[in-house]
Amino acid sequence: MTRAAFAAYRAVGVFAYPFLKPYVGWRMARGKEDRRRLKERYGIAGRRRPDAGPLVWIHAASVGESAAVAPLVRRIAADGLSIVMTTGTTTSAQLVEERLADCVIHQYVPLDVRPAVRRFLRHWQPDLAIVAESEIWPLTIHELTARRIPQILVNARLSDRSFQRWKTRPRLAEALFESFAHVVAQSDIDAERFRLLGARAVTNAGNLKADAEPLPADAELLDALTGAIGARPRFAAISTHPGEEAIVAEVHERLKWRHEGLLTIIVPRHVERGAAIAKALADRGLSVKRRSLGELPDAATDVYLGDTIGELGVYLRLSEIAFVGKSITGQGGQNPIEAAMLATGILSGRYVQNFRDTYQRLLKNGGARIVKDVDMLAAQVDGLLLDPVQRLAMAGAAMRSVAEMRGALDRTLLALDPFLHPLRLSISLERRGRVAQGR
Structure with missing residues (x-):
């Protein structure tokens, strides 16, 4: 078969x-x-x-x-x-x-x-x-x-959906996964799933993303946006998926009267949707500026749309609060580590199974909160905007969570050592041979 x-x-x-x-x-x-x-x-x-x-x-x-x-x-x-x-x-x-x-x-x-x-x-x-x-x-x-x-x-890692899909083809899964000399998993759950699908040598080293450098930010753009926004209250919604921009827009509409000058930053997961998102927001009567058009927010701007690639680090540095998408209307969630690493308190929908371990740690430490719908999201954003001490505590807990997750790089290198060591040895022997020939 x-x-x-x-x-x-x-x-x-x-x-x-x-x-x-x-x-x-x-x-x-x-x-x-x-x-x-x-x-x-x-x-x-x-x-x-x-x-x-x-x-x-x-x-x-x-x-x-x-x-x-x-x-x-x-x-x-x-x-x-x-x-x-x-x-x-x-x-x-x-x-x-x-x-x-x-x-x-x-x-x-x-x-x-x-x-x-x-x-x-x-x-x-x-x-x-x-x-x-x-x-x-x-x-x-x-x-x-x-x-x-x-x-x-x-x-x-294996998402719930991928795991269920592979389980329907057990022989094919075994034939593929047993071909790997080693599987270095992100979590105990992922490790067990790979074992069940036929992988023979499996270890859990943790998530390498926790050992990565924080997302970079273009200093000139960051300065320009910081100057344009000034002291306005703001929150960000990042990696949003279809349907979530409308939820965030409703939150903005509810809160703009309670927080004078409120600016909402939306960074869609797929930037090619920028024009459609901007139109939908404008149709609601919101004033929108788009980064892809080289625009900066002005005093009348409701939503700043970060519809560009590679600039998430800038947008995260502009806000202490971030809703992370693919978690209310989408399924599976998006990686919250990048936001946590930049001292950002995280709000998310319930559907974060693709990053279950990371969210469990963030929730336990108080660096993230789960919201079920637009009402809960509005209430959480409202409370955090009103309470800078609470925002600071969430940001610190998020950064502490990432610190606890570090070490995956060294553990991964340890798992790779049996395969890298012979290659390093061959380089050493080759160098010795060249030296000997030169004498």
């Missing part, structure tokens, strides 16, 4: 391969692909492989995963190992270029079809593959296994 499933998956890939070009072109038209580097998606390398020594392939799909593994990447590179790092989005590619260009070779991840994966592996010849979080590509896993290249899943 498992062989049949793999065969069917490969057959679909073979059939679909001629049609991938229109698909990639469609993604490019939506700004999701880099026109200059499309060939990398077909496994055609854009850079040379280093001539000598072992090479580690590290894959992080998007911005969040790339930021989370950045400290891990630097620690591995510090041992002299060459690294090719792949990502799947243009924004994550930009992050890698900004933070890691001095220690990795960046490529876009090949599409999970045999010709693309084989071209990629033939060129780069990795000695070890490290994948972040939950990127499971059956054909890539199969090709790495066939070449006896160890595969490790780090910062690994």
